[in-house]
Amino acid sequence: MSQIKKTLVVKDVPRKEPCNGCNICIRLRLLELGIIPGQKISLKDHKNGLWTLNVLGENNISFQTLALRDDEVDRILFEEENCIVGLI
Secondary structure, eight states, X not given: OEEXXXXXXXXXXXXXXXXXXXXXXXXXHHHHTTOOTTOEXXXXXXXXXXXXXXXXXXXXXXXEEEEEEHHHHXXXXXXXXXXXXXXX
């Protein structure tokens, strides 16, 4: 288990280019879970291909915990102090 304590801001959840018209759109799923531009999240850990993260609300208090697969997290662009970062 890899413990991670990092707070990031979602910059974007871009559309896959070219769009494959998948039955289950990962981008849409992430947006429905609240992973939207400007949203703060806190990474907790990474284990067996799953990221555990908290969606943060007012005063950086967690209001939702999510587990996302590597390929789902790879679709999210994060920023940290105005720099785009990658996780893997």
